[in-house]
Each structure stands twice: as structure tokens, then as C-alpha cells.
Amino acid sequence: MTELDEIVQSFMRPPYPYDPYPLYAQLRDAAPLYRAGDGFWYASSYEAATAVFRSPHFGQGSGPDSRIRRDPRFDDSSALQTLAYMLPFIDPPDHTRLRQLISRAFTPRAVERMRMFLAGHVDALLDSMAANGGGDVMSELADHIPVAVICEMLGAPGDRHRDLVGWADALVAAVHPTVSDEHLAHADDGASAFRAYVDTLIEQRRREPRDDLLTALVQAEADGDSLDGLELTSTVCVFIGAGIENTKHYIGACIAWLLRDREQLERLQHDPSLQASAFEEVLRLEPPVQVAVPRLVLEDTELLGSTLRKGEHVCPLVGAANRDPRAYAEPDVFDVSRVGPPNLSLASGAHYCTGAGLARLEASVTAGRFLERFPNARLVKDPPVRDDIRPSLRGYASLTVDLGDS
Ligand code: HEM
Numbered sequence: 001m002t003e004l005d006e007i008v009q010s011f012m013r014p015p016y017p018y019d020p021y022p023l024y025a026q027l028r029d030a031a032p033l034y035r036a037g038d039g040f041w042y043a044s045s046y047e048a049a050t051a052v053f054r055s056p057h058f059g060q061g062s063g064p065d066s067r068i069r070r071d072p073r074f075d076d077s078s079a080l081q082t083l084a085y086m087l088p089f090i091d092p093p094d095h096t097r098l099r100q101l102i103s104r105a106f107t108p109r110a111v112e113r114m115r116m117f118l119a120g121h122v123d124a125l126l127d128s129m130a131a132n133g134g135g136d137v138m139s140e141l142a143d144h145i146p147v148a149v150i151c152e153m154l155g156a157p158g159d160r161h162r163d164l165v166g167w168a169d170a171l172v173a174a175v176h177p178t179v180s181d182e183h184l185a186h187a188d189d190g191a192s193a194f195r196a197y198v199d200t201l202i203e204q205r206r207r208e209p210r211d212d213l214l215t216a217l218v219q220a221e222a223d224g225d226s227l228d229g230l231e232l233t234s235t236v237c238v239f240i241g242a243g244i245e246n247t248k249h250y251i252g253a254c255i256a257w258l259l260r261d262r263e264q265l266e267r268l269q270h271d272p273s274l275q276a277s278a279f280e281e282v283l284r285l286e287p288p289v290q291v292a293v294p295r296l297v298l299e300d301t302e303l304l305g306s307t308l309r310k311g312e313h314v315c316p317l318v319g320a321a322n323r324d325p326r327a328y329a330e331p332d333v334f335d336v337s338r339v340g341p342p343n344l345s346l347a348s349g350a351h352y353c354t355g356a357g358l359a360r361l362e363a364s365v366t367a368g369r370f371l372e373r374f375p376n377a378r379l380v381k382d383p384p385v386r387d388d389i390r391p392s393l394r395g396y397a398s399l400t401v402d403l404g405d406s
Pocket residue numbers: 087088089099150238239240242243244246247250287288289292293294344345346347350351352353354355356358359
């Protein structure tokens with residue numbers, strides 16, 4: 001095994017380091033596009049990762065050759081069959097068609113309508129934290145927000161939050177091509193329960209339309225076209241699956257980074273107009289999605305002096321690309337007023353995160369209100385990072401704070 005393979009292994013396989021960023025930097029400096037011993041290409045520079053996100057030569061493939069469908073377990077796997085109809089796993093032109101239909105329902109106006117709901121929900125949670133003088137931001141605040149918001153938006157009853165999170169978590173495990181049989185079986189159970197539940201909601205909306213996102217999706221039409229049954233179910237599942245975990249980690253990271261750095265927090269307190277750039281800076285430094293969905297190389301492609309062969313896999317390493325010194329001056333420094341190119345935390349190109357506006361709204365209202373209300377809050381200890389979602393995702397297991405005399 002080469003030295004670079006050892007570096008890749010050390011952040012892709014357990015035991016994971018608390019801080020993977022110095023390892024990413026070593027790989028990026030030595031080989032911004034590297035074919036590792038595990039057979040995957042890793043795009044770790046800003047230029048390489050952007051090219052992988054944006055080039056039509058990398059995707060999921062189509063028909064029976066698509067990355068998800070060519071898994072030999074596809075015919076028996078409810079999880080893989082659900083994934084096959086989700087936006088991240090479809091290439092243009094099918095992807096373009098599906099995304100256009102979804103954008104008829106998931107509009108900026110529908111997102112903005114969540115602001116008041118969010119503020120009320122956040123304030124109630126902050127009241128309980130205040131009554132206790134502190135607590136765990138993850139379990140007492142961040143965990144509750146994204147699931148409540150997406151359910152409110154869809155019009156899904158609040159009593160199944162825990163089930164939805166569990167099913168979505170199970171399903172996410174099937175995304176990686178090397179998923180074990182055991183994890184896939186667990187994902188299949190989650191996907192079957194998820195689909196049965198979502199199908200019931202969809203049937204209700206067909207019978208009794210309401211003023212919610214689910215009804216808008218059922219009714220979405222463009223050029224006489226609409227979403228078919230599996231597309232609808234998979235779309236609702238992807239909103240829940242993609243929208244909850246990442247956003248909760250983003251909220252936690254915004255609070256942690258500002259509480260850890262009093263100087264930057266004071267800059268924000270003196271000039272609240274910096275809030276959007278401050279939270280964007282956290283998104284750059286601590287991306288909830290560290291390793292994006294693997295892409296298939298659809299045809300032999302030259303990139304940064306290497307030839308990627310048709311059929312190979314390539315992964316954009318978002319956590320590495322966002323700290324590339326060729327894109328950002330002093331990339332490891334937290335600067336709430338940083339100006340720079342767009343970070344890659346919400347991807348780039350055709351698969352740019354559909355929920356970007358909602359994620360930013362949730363972070364701005366939740367972390368924004370927390371920091372305003374508790375200006376003297378302090379971190380009690382360095383927050384532990386969850387290992388069970390690595391290497392693809394990154395988020396805190398807990399974030400214990402003392403609210404001081406706030
Ligand atoms: C901070 C929170 C979030 C982060 C970091 C995030 C990150 C991402 C990334 C990196 C991708 C591209 C995946 C790839 O192609 O490799 C993506 C796609 C997507 N995200 Fe998000 N996301 C967040 C929140 C949300 C929310 C709140 C929703 C919806 C409710 C959402 C829905 C989606 C969907 C549907 C896609 C697929 C888009 C496509 O393939 O065309 N995400 N997200």
C-alpha cells in the first residue's frame with residue numbers, strides 16, 4: 001500500500017480521526033485527483049471536485065447500466081429500487097425532467113412560508129433550554145427542527161417523526177456501492193416501511209387535495225407530464241432523507257463554531273448583517289456532506305493529467321475541496337466576513353442541492369435565534385463527532401452548552 005493509500009484509508013475507514021482535515025490536505029497537496037487502492041478516484045482539490053460535479057462525463061448512468069441498477073441485488077432490494085427514482089441517482093435528460101416537475105412544487109415561496117413556523121418552534125425549544133440553564137444543543141434543539149419543518153411543509157402528521165428519521169437513516173446506508181448485505185437488508189426494511197407510509201399519504205392527497213407540498217407534488221405538471229407513482233414516493237423519501245440529517249448537523253456546526261471562537265462571535269454580534277456570510281463560512285469549513293455521492297465515469301475522460309476510464313467510480317471530497325488554498329486564502333481560518341468562490345457543500349452543477357434555500361433558512365432562524373438569545377453561552381467541552389455516519393457525513397453526537405447569565 002502506498003503512503004497516499006494509507007492517508008485515504010485513514011479517513012475513509014474506521015477508526016476515524018476526530019479531525020480529518022489535515023489528512024485531506026496531505027492528499028490534496030500530493031494528488032488532487034487520486035486513484036486509491038480501493039479502486040475509487042478521489043477528487044480533493046476545488047478544481048477537481050468542481051469538474052466532477054459539473055461534467056456530463058460523470059454521472060449515475062442510465063437504464064440497466066445505471067450505478068444503482070447494476071448492483072446484482074437490485075431486483076430484490078426495496079432500498080435500491082427506491083434510490084433508483086431519486087434525483088441524485090438519475091442523469092439528464094430524465095433528471096432534468098424530474099427536477100423541473102419538482103421545482104413546480106418546491107418553490108422559494110413554499111420555503112419562505114416556513115419562516116414563521118420555524119421561529120415559533122425554535123423559540124419553544126429555546127425556552128426549555130433556558131429553563132435548564134443549558135443542555136445538549138443536538139438532542140434538545142437541532143434534532144427537532146429539520147424533521148418538523150419538512151413534515152410541516154409536506155403536510156405529514158407530526159406523530160411519525162421518529163419513524164421517518166429511522167427509515168431515512170436506514171435508507172441512506174444503501175447509497176454507497178460497497179454497502180454490505182447486512183446493511184442493505186436493514187435499508188430494505190426501512191425503505192419498505194417508508195414507501196408504505198408515503199404511499200398512504202399520497203393516496204390521501206389524491207382524494208383530498210390540501211394546501212401543502214405533498215399536494216403540490218401530486219399535482220405538479222409540466223408540458224402535460226407529471227410524476228408517476230414511484231417517482232412521487234421516491235421524491236418524498238429524498239426530501240426527508242436528504243433534508244434532515246444534513247441540516248441538523250449544519251445547525252449544530254453554526255452554533256459550535258461561533259461559540260468556540262469568541263472573536264468571530266463578537267464581530268457577528270457587533271454587525272448582525274454578517275450572519276449570512278458567517279453561516280456560509282461554517283458550511284465551507286465543516287460540510288455535513290464530506291464525501292459526495294460517487295459518480296460513474298460514463299466515458300474515458302482526461303482530467304488534471306489523469307485518464308479516468310469508463311466504468312470507474314469517482315468521489316468529490318467536499319471536505320477537502322472547501323479548504324483548498326488555491327480557492328481560499330488561509331483556508332483553515334474561520335472568518336465570518338470571508339469573500340470567496342461558492343463552497344461545494346451543497347454541490348454544484350446539475351445536482352446542486354434542491355433544498356439549499358431551506359437548509360440556509362433553517363440554520364439562519366435556529367442558530368441565529370440561539371446566538372441572539374444566549375449571547376454568553378459557552379461550550380462545556382469539545383463536541384464529540386458521530387462515527388456511525390462517517391466517512392460520508394460529519395456531525396456532532398452532542399453539543400453541550402452552558403447558557404451562563406444569558
Ligand atoms: C445543510 C444541509 C444540506 C446539505 C449539506 C446538503 C447537501 C447536498 C449535496 C452535497 C447534494 C448533492 C449530492 C450529490 O450529487 O453528490 C444534495 C442534493 C440534494 N439535496 Fe441537499 N443538502 C442539505 C439540505 C437539504 C434539504 C433541507 C433538502 C430538502 C428538503 C435537500 C434535498 C436535496 C435533494 C432533493 C438533492 C438531490 C438534487 C439532485 O440530485 O438534483 N437537501 N444536497
